Amino acid sequence: MTTREQARAEAIELMARRVAERDHTAYADRADxxxxxxxxxxxxxxxxxxxxxxxxxxxPAAHRPGKGPATPEQVSGYLTHLRKKFPKQGDQP
Incomplete structure (x- = not known):
């Protein structure tokens, strides 16, 4: 195993151990x-x-020329459009 692979394995082991320790701690005693x-x-x-x-x-080359940030009206219209596509929570698909 190379040094990079060892470091990655150690990091994954550390994260898994720390998250497992946190999950086994009572909710009221957990760190923020x-x-x-x-x-x-x-x-x-x-x-x-x-x-x-x-x-x-x-x-910068990826930005379309002449197109500034979206206006609040454009954002609101887009969100309304998206909300129509997705069922409300609790509705059966």
Missing amino acids: PEPFAESLFVELAALGLRFVPAVRPVP
Whole structure:
């Protein structure tokens, strides 16, 4: 196993162990989600892993010229259109 594969395996083992420990703790005694995640990232950094955003920024060439951000009316119309496509919660498909 290469060093990169070992680091990945260690990171997966660490995350699985920490989440399992958290899940076995009584709900009232669990740490808040943000400090829990922060401590997990600190432990991963101690293994040598660094946070890298998964989403790349959109290159300027990908933006359509002359098309600014959507207006509130456009967003509202689009959401209304989407709501019609999906059944309400509790409705039978």
